[in-house]
Amino acid sequence: MLDSHCHLDDPRVTDLAAVEARRLEAGVRVLVPGVHPSTWAALRAQAPARGWMFAIGTHPEQLDRVGAPVPDDLYGAVAVGECGLHRPSPVPMARQAQVLVAHLEVAHAARLPVILHCVRAHDVLPALLRSLGRPVSGVIHSYSGGAELVPIYEALGLHLSFGGAVTWPGARRPVEALRRVSPHRLLLESDGPDQRPRFTDEDPAWGPRSEPSMLPNLCRAVEALRGGPVAAQVERNALELGW
Numbered sequence: 001m002l003d004s005h006c007h008l009d010d011p012r013v014t015d016l017a018a019v020e021a022r023r024l025e026a027g028v029r030v031l032v033p034g035v036h037p038s039t040w041a042a043l044r045a046q047a048p049a050r051g052w053m054f055a056i057g058t059h060p061e062q063l064d065r066v067g068a069p070v071p072d073d074l075y076g077a078v079a080v081g082e083c084g085l086h087r088p089s090p091v092p093m094a095r096q097a098q099v100l101v102a103h104l105e106v107a108h109a110a111r112l113p114v115i116l117h118c119v120r121a122h123d124v125l126p127a128l129l130r131s132l133g134r135p136v137s138g139v140i141h142s143y144s145g146g147a148e149l150v151p152i153y154e155a156l157g158l159h160l161s162f163g164g165a166v167t168w169p170g171a172r173r174p175v176e177a178l179r180r181v182s183p184h185r186l187l188l189e190s191d192g193p194d195q196r197p198r199f200t201d202e203d204p205a206w207g208p209r210s211e212p213s214m215l216p217n218l219c220r221a222v223e224a225l226r227g228g229p230v231a232a233q234v235e236r237n238a239l240e241l242g243w
């Protein structure tokens, strides 16, 4: 099973050895997206020994601290990202869009999928992607847009990935979107260390942190919400993207 989005190189993961042991016990593969040029070299260096897939990109929330945010060396990477649009931000939307398009061009030239981040910018993203005039291969991670946009993103060529937010009490909007996604476009993620699932109200492990070992439980929660199996199809979807 693939955790399509987790930041295991995040400095907040202070007990990586234990997190990795639980991940391997649970049989979860991971794709770790880069978030800032200063992290790319270390990510690339440690990924092979740890068995991680990785991506190279600049997270939109990091843009105000970056000089040259667009990757020019994708050696070893299985995707370009994390890149995208984020509100609120000190970085103007026009600048965010410019950097995102540059990431999309790099991914297209390298024939790699993209890992997109989009928070409170679903009024901008569909038109930006459409303006490319070609399908876009990749995923919108931790999808937070409305259910009505799901078929639009799918028609553009994208997969949509969901994390622990669909298990949160009162999570009506993400669950509606989750139910709308076509089986062959669905991916799952822990978004670790953020976005911890809440499997039951009494979950004693409920806390601020998420990690890849939760993926099997997240998958079961998603199957309950969608009313049918997804595990095998999600794996096929990941393989189609080369992950």
Ligand SMILES: [Zn+2]
Pocket (backbone or CB within 6 Å): 005, 007, 033, 082
């Ligand atoms: Zn991320």
